Amino acid sequence: MNDPLTAFPGYSLRRAAHASSSELANRLAAIGLRQSDASVLMLIGANPSATASALGRHLAIQRANMVPLLKRLEDAGLIERAPIDGKSQGLALTEAGQDRLAQARQTIESFEEELFLRIPAEHREHLLPALEAIWR
Amino acid sequence: MNDPLTAFPGYSLRRAAHASSSELANRLAAIGLRQSDASVLMLIGANPSATASALGRHLAIQRANMVPLLKRLEDAGLIERAPIDGKSQGLALTEAGQDRLAQARQTIESFEEELFLRIPAEHREHLLPALEAIWR
DNA sequence: AGCGATTGTAGTTGATCATAACAATCCCCG
DNA sequence: CGGGGATTGTTATGATCAACTACAATCGCT
Numbered sequence: 001m002n003d004p005l006t007a008f009p010g011y012s013l014r015r016a017a018h019a020s021s022s023e024l025a026n027r028l029a030a031i032g033l034r035q036s037d038a039s040v041l042m043l044i045g046a047n048p049s050a051t052a053s054a055l056g057r058h059l060a061i062q063r064a065n066m067v068p069l070l071k072r073l074e075d076a077g078l079i080e081r082a083p084i085d086g087k088s089q090g091l092a093l094t095e096a097g098q099d100r101l102a103q104a105r106q107t108i109e110s111f112e113e114e115l116f117l118r119i120p121a122e123h124r125e126h127l128l129p130a131l132e133a134i135w136r
Numbered sequence: 137m138n139d140p141l142t143a144f145p146g147y148s149l150r151r152a153a154h155a156s157s158s159e160l161a162n163r164l165a166a167i168g169l170r171q172s173d174a175s176v177l178m179l180i181g182a183n184p185s186a187t188a189s190a191l192g193r194h195l196a197i198q199r200a201n202m203v204p205l206l207k208r209l210e211d212a213g214l215i216e217r218a219p220i221d222g223k224s225q226g227l228a229l230t231e232a233g234q235d236r237l238a239q240a241r242q243t244i245e246s247f248e249e250e251l252f253l254r255i256p257a258e259h260r261e262h263l264l265p266a267l268e269a270i271w272r
Numbered sequence: 273a274g275c276g277a278t279t280g281t282a283g284t285t286g287a288t289c290a291t292a293a294c295a296a297t298c299c300c301c302g
Numbered sequence: 303c304g305g306g307g308a309t310t311g312t313t314a315t316g317a318t319c320a321a322c323t324a325c326a327a328t329c330g331c332t
Contacts, residue, residue, distance in 0.1 A: 001194050010251050017150050017153030018153075022320090043137075058137050058139065064291080064311090116145055120265065130260070133254055134251065200282080200320095223327060
């Protein structure tokens with residue numbers, strides 16, 4: 001079939017992101033996490049007592065959309081909130097959260113490594129800088 | 137903020153795809169199209185009398201999800217269907233569809249060019265092959 | 273003639289994102 | 303110190319995209 005789309009980097013970008021994203025989502029589902037859950041766990045793990053707003057800003061997740069996400073993690077006993085002042089709350093991992101994060105990290109790291117290795121060697125080192133130029 | 141995610145190609149891939157995708161969606165919305173609409177128009181334009189199933193296979197859109205998409209395009213008077221045999225139908229652009237496709241093509245091509253130019257020169261030629269290695 | 277595969281369709285579900293609105297609180301400047 | 307603009311968490315709602323199941327009709331091949 002004649003295909004005018006695959007020559008476009010933007011189109012290929014979407015297809016590649018979708019493919020890799022759904023693969024990772026599958027693997028994370030095996031430990032009961034979504035990608036956004038895992039991202040938030042990773043970020044809280046690296047930044048204890050960060051606020052929901054700050055995490056959202058950094059992950060490009062709207063404040064409003066953080067609410068059900070954090071509620072899910074809290075209901076699952078993975079995170080807990082501690083008031084910082086009257087309006088902000090610091091987020092931290094519970095012990096269960098740290099365990100789950102370890103699993104998530106393992107899942108993500110091996111996934112990312114496989115992904116990286118699928119790229120022909122001569123292009124590998126160019127991918128990340130090229131992508132960052134697009135969204136940073 | 138300490139960020140363990142941006143070093144991952146997969147994460148950066150999702151962020152870049154989301155950024156570029158929503159930008160393109162905005163521009164296409166100005167001519168009344170979604171990205172999937174535009175993709176389908178492009179593909180029909182390059183492959184007259186292709187079937188819905190064939191398009192879907194090529195674009196990685198499930199047969200079932202092509203239905204509302206094609207209905208939208210047909211209701212907008214952009215495509216028409218001609219029975220090939222008892223169960224297949226060939227899709228073709230109407231005149232309005234060809235006009236709209238021309239606009240879409242213009243929009244997409246200038247978008248893709250801008251996108252391409254945002255990538256530092258030394259990485260540009262590596263992006264497409266790297267992406268294709270991921271999803272092809 | 274018949275059986276497996278394909279096609280189009282309908283309906284439902286879930287995930288992700290965007291947006292608007294609101295009350296409570298914070299922070300800074302006059 | 304007081305007040306106004308900004309920030310925070312939250313509720314609610316809608317749009318988009320994508321996955322799944324199921325079904326009837328038809329095709330293609332043996």
